[in-house]
Amino acid sequence: MIFRPTVSHAWRGIFILACLTIAPDARAGGFGIRAQSAEGFGAAIAGVAAGNALSFSYWNPAVLANVDRFQVEGVSNVIFPAISLDPAASNTVDIGKGALVPAMYMAMPLNSRMTLGMSITSPYGLATQAPTNWAGQIYGRKSEIFSINANPMLSYRVNDVLSVGVGLQVQYFKTKLTQAVDVVPFAPDAMLKADGVGVGFNLGMQLKPWAGGTIGLGYRSAISHDLDGHLTTPLGRASAAAGLTTPALVSLGVRQELNERYRVMGTVEWTNWSRLGTVPVYDRVSGGVLTTLPLRYRDGWLFSVGGEYDFSQKVTARAGVGYEIAPMNDMTRDVRLPEPNQVILSAGLSYRYSERTTLDLAITQSLGLGNGAVTIASGDPRYLGLPFSATSDLNVTIVSAGLKMKFDSLPFGIR
Template structure:
């Protein structure tokens, strides 16, 4: 197995540790709230409509008068079309490598007194699952990816005065990942059976979310939220099977340092009148942290140190600024209707895009509704359609055009006590 082939197999674990098959670009998942999804998350930092504000802006907990419990999930139906594929090796290009995925979330927020609120949330900020067909033509750059990140966030908010509140919550993040891929035969590429590479790793990382919420006047509210970076030092193993190179088959201790990027989200919520509410927001994400990835494998024989001992991959991702607008219409005392539009540019490009994360610039159209079943129970539903611009894969042995799209459905229930 060549050093180049091994590099492509292992670096993909790093870049998919926070990848997504959902509605946020780069390495993020947006689906932490069905009520927010209905407006394209345009007012995520300023709306404070229910306990899911714990993620969107922890300062928003100060707007909740009673104890609230929110539970829900989003289901993502993604599709990939591959066109104009060419490569050195034969194979198929069926696409549709992303199975149906479900993203759950839950929150509890309660007032402690007139100024303090406490809460706790469980959600998935990052995750991916991708599974190409066995004979995929780009199999030497990726086959299966399965990554899950689960975050626990205990949170406090404080009402500074009638118009200003602040909030803070540490995050405890568990990450687990599994990656498989094929590599060309160690003696001659395309000759004999493929070498199979399987990488697994896990770790805990710690960060925080902090926010401020300001009522500019009785109709206009502004919010600002900071989601910190999270450092991971994954430990796991790399397993190589099927190679005819003497001494290469086996299991190696693997280490990988990875930092998920920080982001700043800001938005405005404008209550135009008793019926209409408008939202506008933007999010900056520091994707330039993915400049390069370094993988260390222990226990490698001296003859193979140059191939799989220490590997550096240049990513050269860029920071991005996404934006969203949305609206809500209070149809009657029980029903509210929502709509939103999001533009989410990609941090990668035609030069550095890979089959693991073949994402491009995204446009997301969203619809939603909320139903106050009783004063103590609200049900929210949302639908999103994601359309992605065509993106190119350009490697030495495989080129193709990827077109991605997705349908998302989310629902949640809010109980008040």
């Protein structure tokens, strides 16, 4: 017997996917993107909350206290995901989709203690796309996420030991998701488009308690979005609304100079993905609850260590290794998010063209550990009438480039 999803089934499936979103290459666990700093990526983001680079202010706004003149930094990341799903009774499909993810930063000292900064980043996003006809098409075909986070920040250097920072986050979040409404070949899509804007904050501190040593702690708050949009199916178009809260993030970093040329770094990063538990979905017109979404995430963790070595006054090399605990397990892994735990290997290089200009390059390899099981069966809240099981394989390469520029005078004649 062929199962034919109703509009109610389509609501449930589409909105589950909306909240899961679409980045199974999982550079930052779940649907997060860890693509904010080429220098940081070169050492698996080890020690970023305790570092000096302008782009490290994403993890800790107190980093801005190290800026001594007007600076800008641009980062570009090209992501090459190799993500496959191997259904139990069908052919393997590749759902990975490459992407270009940029980031921009600016900082300007206001006086000897205070520095104003600004970042524009994309903390969540990317895309996956399965073939039109495949074994899991009623659970997902195409997914897209787009986010922009504008983050003005202010740091204050209390003394030579302690600096603090604070910022305001304004984040736009948009999703477009499709899945088949039937299991037959070339079945039409159900499609959701929804977006919303949310506001949050970030805080941080840096300590330099001993010679050559720095400890940094940064916090990015959760951001709640009221997503409004439409669900389109072969039966028509309906208004849709759901609340999605992106998780809080805490980053602890340490850095230690061993001598004039060599430094070691470490990071522990916690992401509060477990707050994405059960999400109610509403009809925007009637206000009634259409369904609840039991995402059942767990918190994500990253542990990384790295080192830097100055070959000369112009060239610095770095490398790092990390271990990431994914926010989903065998009970919650999805066809759009088949993420296992991962090992992260990174290497990078900085070239100081002049006192004012530095180029950063990095390459990162994210390797999934084992075959992540995807199982959807009767009794699972995601179940749409067709049992589905598969294993997944993940291997993601990220190439990053960054350009840092310092200026002796401020723009627009500011003094």
